[in-house]
Amino acid sequence: MKIATRQWLRMEMGMVGGVCFFLLVFMLALPGFAQAQEKYPAKSINFVIGYPAGGTTDICARPLVNAASKILGQPVIVVNKPGGGSAVAVALLKTEKPDGYTIGILPSGAVLSQHMRKVPYDSAQDFTPIMQYAVYLYGLVVQSDSPWKTFKEFIDYAKANPGKIRYATAGAGTPQHLVMERLAIEDKIKWTHVPFDGGGPATTALLGGHVEAISQTTEWKKHVESGRLRLLAVYGEKRMIDFPNAPTLLELGYKITAPSLISIIGPKGLPPQVVDTLHGAFKKAMDDPDFIKAGNQMDQPLLYRGPQDLEKHLVQMNQEVGTLIQNLGLRKE
Amino acid sequence: MDYIQSIILGFQVALQWDNLLFCFIGVLIGTLVGVLPGLGPTAAISLLLPTTFHVTPVSAIIMLAGIYYGAMYGGSTTSILVNIPGEAASVVTCLDGYQMARKGRAGPALGISAFASFIAGTMGVIGLMLIAPPLAEMALKFGPPEYFSLMIMGLTILTFLASGPMWKALLMAAFGLFLGSIGLDSMTASARFTMDIVELSDGIGMVPAVMGLFGIAEVLLNVEHSIKRSVFETKILSLLPTLQDWKDSIWAIFRGTFIGFFLGVLPGGGAVISSFVSYAVEKKVSGSPEKFGTGMIQGVAGPEAANNAATGGAFIPLLTLGIPANSVMAILLGAMMIHGMQPGPMLIQEQPGLFWGAVTSMYIGNAMLLILNLPLIGLWVRILKVPYPILFPLILLFCLIGAYSLNNSVIEVLIMVGFGLLGYLFKKFEYEATPLILALVLGPMLEAALRRSLLLSAGSPLIFVTRPISGVLMLISFILLAYPLVPWLRRKREILPQVSDDE
Numbered sequence: 059m060k061i062a063t064r065q066w067l068r069m070e071m072g073m074v075g076g077v078c079f080f081l082l083v084f085m086l087a088l089p090g091f092a093q094a095q096e097k098y099p100a101k102s103i104n105f106v107i108g109y110p111a112g113g114t115t116d117i118c119a120r121p122l123v124n125a126a127s128k129i130l131g132q133p134v135i136v137v138n139k140p141g142g143g144s145a146v147a148v149a150l151l152k153t154e155k156p157d158g159y160t161i162g163i164l165p166s167g168a169v170l171s172q173h174m175r176k177v178p179y180d181s182a183q184d185f186t187p188i189m190q191y192a193v194y195l196y197g198l199v200v201q202s203d204s205p206w207k208t209f210k211e212f213i214d215y216a217k218a219n220p221g222k223i224r225y226a227t228a229g230a231g232t233p234q235h236l237v238m239e240r241l242a243i244e245d246k247i248k249w250t251h252v253p254f255d256g257g258g259p260a261t262t263a264l265l266g267g268h269v270e271a272i273s274q275t276t277e278w279k280k281h282v283e284s285g286r287l288r289l290l291a292v293y294g295e296k297r298m299i300d301f302p303n304a305p306t307l308l309e310l311g312y313k314i315t316a317p318s319l320i321s322i323i324g325p326k327g328l329p330p331q332v333v334d335t336l337h338g339a340f341k342k343a344m345d346d347p348d349f350i351k352a353g354n355q356m357d358q359p360l361l362y363r364g365p366q367d368l369e370k371h372l373v374q375m376n377q378e379v380g381t382l383i384q385n386l387g388l389r390k391e
Numbered sequence: 392m393d394y395i396q397s398i399i400l401g402f403q404v405a406l407q408w409d410n411l412l413f414c415f416i417g418v419l420i421g422t423l424v425g426v427l428p429g430l431g432p433t434a435a436i437s438l439l440l441p442t443t444f445h446v447t448p449v450s451a452i453i454m455l456a457g458i459y460y461g462a463m464y465g466g467s468t469t470s471i472l473v474n475i476p477g478e479a480a481s482v483v484t485c486l487d488g489y490q491m492a493r494k495g496r497a498g499p500a501l502g503i504s505a506f507a508s509f510i511a512g513t514m515g516v517i518g519l520m521l522i523a524p525p526l527a528e529m530a531l532k533f534g535p536p537e538y539f540s541l542m543i544m545g546l547t548i549l550t551f552l553a554s555g556p557m558w559k560a561l562l563m564a565a566f567g568l569f570l571g572s573i574g575l576d577s578m579t580a581s582a583r584f585t586m587d588i589v590e591l592s593d594g595i596g597m598v599p600a601v602m603g604l605f606g607i608a609e610v611l612l613n614v615e616h617s618i619k620r621s622v623f624e625t626k627i628l629s630l631l632p633t634l635q636d637w638k639d640s641i642w643a644i645f646r647g648t649f650i651g652f653f654l655g656v657l658p659g660g661g662a663v664i665s666s667f668v669s670y671a672v673e674k675k676v677s678g679s680p681e682k683f684g685t686g687m688i689q690g691v692a693g694p695e696a697a698n699n700a701a702t703g704g705a706f707i708p709l710l711t712l713g714i715p716a717n718s719v720m721a722i723l724l725g726a727m728m729i730h731g732m733q734p735g736p737m738l739i740q741e742q743p744g745l746f747w748g749a750v751t752s753m754y755i756g757n758a759m760l761l762i763l764n765l766p767l768i769g770l771w772v773r774i775l776k777v778p779y780p781i782l783f784p785l786i787l788l789f790c791l792i793g794a795y796s797l798n799n800s801v802i803e804v805l806i807m808v809g810f811g812l813l814g815y816l817f818k819k820f821e822y823e824a825t826p827l828i829l830a831l832v833l834g835p836m837l838e839a840a841l842r843r844s845l846l847l848s849a850g851s852p853l854i855f856v857t858r859p860i861s862g863v864l865m866l867i868s869f870i871l872l873a874y875p876l877v878p879w880l881r882r883k884r885e886i887l888p889q890v891s892d893d894e
Contacts, residue, residue: 102444112733112741120731135444138728139593145580153589177580224847230578252535252846253578255839258733266736268534268847 098158098332102133106151106162108144109228109256114275114356115165115320116256118192118349125346129339140255143167143229145177148323152179156325158332161188166319169375171231173383175390182376186328189337190321190363190371191344192353196234196293197304198225199278200271201264202285209290209310212271213245220248225271226260229253233316234273236379237293237307239388240314261287276357300357317379320358321368333365394520397747404748405755410450417454418756421461422763424478426469426771428613430786431478432462433718433828434606437598438793440726448730449745453752455726459719460512460702460753463662464760467504467695468771471497480662480698483670487683487690494686502630503640503688504695505764511648511696512757515703518652519710520750523739527711530736535843536854540864541714542837545658546830547868552664553823557875560826563817567827570595571834578842590802597725597832599794599803601718603810604817604824606790610783611815630765632688640692643673647696654697655704659829661717662698662705669697703753709734710746714836718825721832 105123109115120136127134139147148168154160169181179185198209206212216223227235230253242249252269254260257277264272265286272278281287282301289304293316297306307314322340324333343349344360353360363371383389404410424435436458443451466481471488484504491500533541550560573584574594585591632640647669654660654668673693674680683690705716713735715721727734732742739746764771794807817824848854856862 110733111728111731112737116731133445135729136731141575141577142580146575146577149575149580150593153592171580175579178575178582221849250846250849252843254843255577256733258737259735262531262736263534266531266534 098335099130099132101159102135103127103130103158104137104160104162105134106137106139106147106160108139108141108147108163108165108168110138110140110258112258113228113256114194114277114358115163118320118352118356118358119163121346121348121352122191122340122343125343125349126336126339129342130335141229142177143171143227143232143235143253145171145179145229145231148181148185149178151323151325152184154325156186156327156329158324158328158336161322161324161336164319164321164323164372166194166317166375167229167232169319169372170233170236170317170379170383171229173376173380174231174236174388180376182372184326185323186326186333187365187368187372188322188324188328188333189340189365190319190361190368191340192320192358193318193361194233194275194316194320195298195357195359196237196273196275196316196318197278197298197301198271198273198290198293199261199264199282199287200290201267202288204270204288206290207288209305212290213241213247216247216249217245221250223247223249223271224252224269225249225273226252226254226263226269227273228257228260228275229255233318234275234293236383236388237314237316238273240386241307241312243386244312244314279355279357298357317375319371319375321363321372337365397524397743398520398751400743401747401749401751404449404744405453405752409446410453410748410752411755413446413450413454414457414752414756415759417457418461418464418760418763421458421463422465422760422771423774424458425462425465425467425481426477426774427465427782427786428469428473428475428477428609430609431605432459433601433722434790435462436719436722437601438789440598440722441796443726444729448727448732449748451726451730452723452745452749453756455723456706456749456753457756459723460699460756461760461763463512463695463698463702464505464508464764465771466698467508467691468501468764468768469775471500471504471691472772473775480666480701481695482663483666483694484691486670487685487687490684490686491688491691496686498630499632499636499688500691501768502765503632503636503692505630505761506632507640507644507647507692507696508699508764509757509761510644511651511700512703512760513754514648515652515655515700516750516753516757518700519703519706519753522656523707523711523746523750526707527736527739530711532860533712533736534858535840535847536858536861537864538712538714539837539840539844540855540861540868541658541708541712542833542840544864544868544871545660545714545716546826546833547659547871548657549659549664549826549829551871551874552660552668553826555821555823559822563822563824564826564830567830568834568837570600570827571831572838574835577835577839588802590800590806594835595806595831596797596803597718597721597828598797599807600810600831601722601828602790602794603807603812604814604828606786607808607811608814608818608824610786611811612818613779614783630768636688640688643669643689643693644696646672646676647693648700651697651700652704655701655716656707658708658714658716658833660701660704662701663825665697665701666694669693706750710738711736713738715832718828718832721828 107116123134144165144167151162171177200206257274260272261277263269278287282289289301292298292304292306295315424430436455462478466477467484469477470481470484471492474485474489476482488500546564553560575592650669651665654665673689674683708714708716709720715724794804797803844854855865
């Protein structure tokens with residue numbers, strides 16, 4: 059009897075020990091739940107980026123987000139939701155609660171998309187603008203062992219060989235896509251657009267020779283510098299400082315520049331004090347040396363607009379590109 | 392590529408004390424979920440993913456990977472001592488492992504499975520190290536058509552190797568592809584099958600689906616069975632296998648390693664399937680196949696080697712192509728994206744510290760596991776004594792908390808519970824959930840690759856057969872699909888015994 063009890067006890071002890079161990083390991087591991095607090099931000103904030111990790115937008119946004127996170131005193135977690143030239147991420151952001159715990163990037167691609175096809179949002183109406191912090195630079199890039207040494211040679215080939223040129227971008231409805239469509243109209247070219255999820259995968263596709271060219275933001279930079287790829291033209295108003303030999307489209311005789319915007323927005327109806335907090339933090343974060351370094355590295359020029367300015371700018375940008383795309387007849391349903 | 396330099400770089404990263412700590416936590420949790428029936432590495436990694444948001448990317452990957460290969464070690468303990476697989480890749484270990492324990496040879500059985508795991512795990516890591524970088528170079532040749540064909544081949548292999556009739560597995564894969572198409576169209580952002588439910592516009596999350604199908608369903612099934620579990624109550628005398636044991640099993644270990652590694656590399660392969668194939672092979676090459684099932688040490692050593700080697704192999708398609716070979720890798724893909732890395736051909740060049748750090752940490756992790764699983768075996772035996780009426784509610788609780796904490800959304804919890812019920816029915820009617828999960832994961836990538844390929848070819852599907860790499864992959868898929876239709880080959884497929892889920 060006594061022995062049995064002792065054995066039972068020992069078994070019981072083992073069992074309790076096991077349960078404790080199990081609980082301990084999982085308690086250590088499970089995330090702590092944020093207590094309800096009045097002060098914003100009381101828990102981590104999700105930051106949605108509509109392009110995959112490793113693209114220009116993502117590489118430059120992460121140090122900004124890190125710096126803002128330190129200022130806000132809460133983690134800001136980057137969530138990549140690529141697709142549709144950022145339109146997927148922006149559409150999802152529209153459905154989030156306006157509590158300030160989910161914000162994201164509105165890039166020019168998502169603005170243009172709404173004029174080129176049907177998307178479930180209106181970038182001028184459905185969001186709370188927080189801040190613009192940068193613009194993109196774009197270029198047309200081919201492989202360096204391709205026969206096209208200049209932009210003109212490339213265009214001449216494309217004219218002479220309809221359907222032969224396939225170009226990749228980070229998505230349908232992005233400015234870099236629009237530029238190619240405009241070139242096609244102007245020069246009566248027939249070429250094929252292959253949209254990828256982001257500039258990284260598009261660049262990889264060009265490196266692998268699966269497309270003939272990319273029309274893209276600066277993901278190609280290090281490959282152009284290393285000599286694997288060749289930059290034929292840039293879409294800004296001025297030449298790029300790092301690539302002074304590449305002409306702008308304006309110099310080449312086209313009246314084409316690519317519209318450009320990288321801004322932070324939240325769902326519609328974000329409380330003003332939340333916008334203030336976020337705007338303050340991200341504006342301060344723009345001085346972060348890591349962010350400035352990333353901007354320089356990826357050739358992403360900084361451009362600041364506060365919440366009110368951004369709101370006005372979004373309305374104006376939508377009007378301008380809307381009219382332009384309408385006149386070109388590029389809207390597809 | 393200078394391997395020595397890269398390996399030194401890797402160890403510099405992996406030996407930082409915080410990375411060592413995360414590696415240890417990873418393998419510890421891995422062993423725990425491996426030992427515990429009803430909770431596999433997939434569910435555990437999805438559950439613990441949010442905890443890694445605040446650590447460095449390398450630490451996160453090291454820990455999550457540790458859970459995966461750690462589970463392969465832990466699973467065998469339960470198989471040998473209780474005759475219940477701790478996780479699915481240890482199902483076959485029950486066959487001979489438990490018989491060995493009944494004959495009083497639990498020690499050598501546990502010992503050989505730990506050593507086999509260690510040898511295979513380490514060799515798998517070496518294989519990963521040697522193959523991944525050159526493959527990443529070659530991966531640039533993979534355009535959209537190749538990606539599409541590779542994913543098709545992965546799904547075909549998985550359905551081919553699945554237990555039960557192939558049409559059932561194909562049905563599950565098709566259902567998974569459909570579920571994967573729910574949400575916003577990845578090229579145009581228009582909504583599909585969302586029924587105006589806001590939460591569905593982001594698609595069906597893989598984590599709630601996995602936790603439902605593998606966590607909840609497993610618990611429901613076990614509750615119904617009311618398994619009488621008796622931890623084998625013999626004193627484990629010596630853990631070290633004898634010289635004869637080594638002689639018997641060393642070639643089984645090498646064969647298992649080889650099989651596991653290459654099945655692991657293939658999308659759709661993985662630890663579970665490779666352990667079954669290894670067992671079948673051992674039975675075939677053995678002089679006395681009739682003795683299998685009575686406590687043959689080869690029947691423990693081979694499959695345990697195979698499932699560990701497979702974990703190393705499974706990292707290859709993820710790190711070089713960005714294609715997850717199984718659902719664990721899919722969660723790791725998500726984890727890497729959260730930490731700002733895009734797995735793909737450029738990863739090894741752009742993030743050498745991460746790649747080599749993670750790979751070398753697997754050496755260290757395997758060494759830790761050897762210690763965790765041999766001298767500390769008593770600890771795990773103790774865990775096995777926790778009665779199910781206590782264990783299962785705990786598992787349910789953690790699944791519910793885990794699903795809710797993803798997005799603080801009740802809908803996700805409902806989705807998980809729904810998948811739990813669905814998974815229970817699947818088990819009852821003997822449909823495997825693994826093809827569904829892989830198809831759910833690959834579906835959106837598959838669709839995008841298909842659409843891009845057709846854009847490249849101006850609409851001609853011939854692009855999939857005229858490009859050489861894609862053509863070969865398609866041919867393999869076609870042969871596998873046609874295989875069961877040829878009557879005299881059909882019987883051969885049945886060598887694989889019942890495969891259970893969770894990869």
